[in-house]
Amino acid sequence: MRGKWEMKRDEMGHRCCGKxxxxxxxxxxxxxxxxxxxxxxxxxxxxxxxxxxxxxxxxGKSCRLRWINYLRPDLKRGSFTAEEEQTIIDVHRILGNKxxxxxxxxxxxxxNEVKNFWNSCIKKKLLSQGLDxxxxxxxxxxxxSATSSNNNIPKPSKMKSIMTNPTFDLSTTAFSIxxxxxxxxTKPNKVKSPIRTPLPSQTIIPINNTMSSLLDYENMIPSWSxxxxxxxIHEEAPMFSSEKAVVxxxxxxxxxxILFNTPSTTTFDHDFxxxxxxxxxxxxxxxxxxxxxx
DNA sequence: AATGGAGCCAACCGCCATGGC
DNA sequence: GGCCATGGCGGTTGGCTCCAT
Numbered sequence: 001m002r003g004k005w006e007m008k009r010d011e012m013g014h015r016c017c018g019k020x021x022x023x024x025x026x027x028x029x030x031x032x033x034x035x036x037x038x039x040x041x042x043x044x045x046x047x048x049x050x051x052x053x054x055x056x057x058x059x060g061k062s063c064r065l066r067w068i069n070y071l072r073p074d075l076k077r078g079s080f081t082a083e084e085e086q087t088i089i090d091v092h093r094i095l096g097n098k099x100x101x102x103x104x105x106x107x108x109x110x111x112n113e114v115k116n117f118w119n120s121c122i123k124k125k126l127l128s129q130g131l132d133x134x135x136x137x138x139x140x141x142x143x144x145s146a147t148s149s150n151n152n153i154p155k156p157s158k159m160k161s162i163m164t165n166p167t168f169d170l171s172t173t174a175f176s177i178x179x180x181x182x183x184x185x186t187k188p189n190k191v192k193s194p195i196r197t198p199l200p201s202q203t204i205i206p207i208n209n210t211m212s213s214l215l216d217y218e219n220m221i222p223s224w225s226x227x228x229x230x231x232x233i234h235e236e237a238p239m240f241s242s243e244k245a246v247v248x249x250x251x252x253x254x255x256x257x258i259l260f261n262t263p264s265t266t267t268f269d270h271d272f273x274x275x276x277x278x279x280x281x282x283x284x285x286x287x288x289x290x291x292x293x294x
Numbered sequence: 295a296a297t298g299g300a301g302c303c304a305a306c307c308g309c310c311a312t313g314g315c
Numbered sequence: 316g317g318c319c320a321t322g323g324c325g326g327t328t329g330g331c332t333c334c335a336t
Contacts, residue, residue: 026304026330048321064322065305100324111324116303 023057076108093136
């Protein structure tokens with residue numbers, strides 16, 4: 001089936017490369033095989049030359065994307081685990097929509113996958129709990145009531161496949177992100193067509209514990225070099241848990257030191273608390289928007 | 295059984311950064 | 316410094332599938 005934009009593009013040539021004869025849309029198993037065979041044999045010194053050399057009528061960008069998002073042998077498949085979900089939430093809290101950066105902390109996952117998972121699942125979970133997905137803070141009451149009735153919230157029937165027991169108790173947890181239902185319940189990858197079936201050659205890479213890659217365990221300080229745009233951490237950065245910080249989001253205020261003193265159920269929370277604590281002492285753009293005061 | 299709405303996700307678009315000339 | 320090719324990335328789209336009615 002050809003969409004209307006495809007018809008138009010055929011008339012004017014492909015936008016990124018000007019080619020007139022390029023396939024678009026879903027990849028066929030034959031195309032996958034050609035690309036896989038070519039890349040595994042020759043690598044990809046230049047993506048723009050790959051289509052021609054591999055005998056594909058695709059643009060280089062499309063080949064690159066297909067390789068990165070689907071054919072790469074080190075891709076992990078299947079549902080996101082609770083740990084992966086937690087990692088996404090926690091890293092997103094620091095970096096925002098830097099999907100490529102977030103994906104780097106999830107071996108075998110692609111930025112596209114992370115982005116889709118965020119938009120289709122995590123975002124809704126946060127909204128359903130009255131949390132602003134972009135800031136991770138509790139939304140003002142009027143916004144909370146608005147989101148609870150808008151289309152961002154899945155119907156109850158859909159919701160049960162996303163979260164089985166949504167709970168949010170402000171009296172015990174300032175931010176209940178860490179207390180989201182640990183039973184990640186995204187549906188297993190649906191097999192829509194033969195091209196979505198796992199490749200025989202795929203390698204499953206075990207997920208290590210969340211943010212460990214961000215930490216220099218020898219000194220127990222964050223390895224900020226792994227986080228783009230974040231300055232090196234100062235050794236004498238005060239731990240956040242001993243500081244008082246109040247974050248103001250419209251009419252909602254929280255004493256943030258609750259966040260890292262709350263007993264957590266995952267080892268990640270302690271790691272992240274350390275990272276986040278240190279980050280509070282440095283110039284850190286993503287936090288500027290939160291209006292931190294000490 | 296049919297159908298329409300909603301969600302998921304692969305793939306594309308457009309912009310930006312980088313490097314070579 | 317300007318131009319071009321290329322790669323990378325975030326946002327968006329549209330088709331497929333599921334599920335409630």
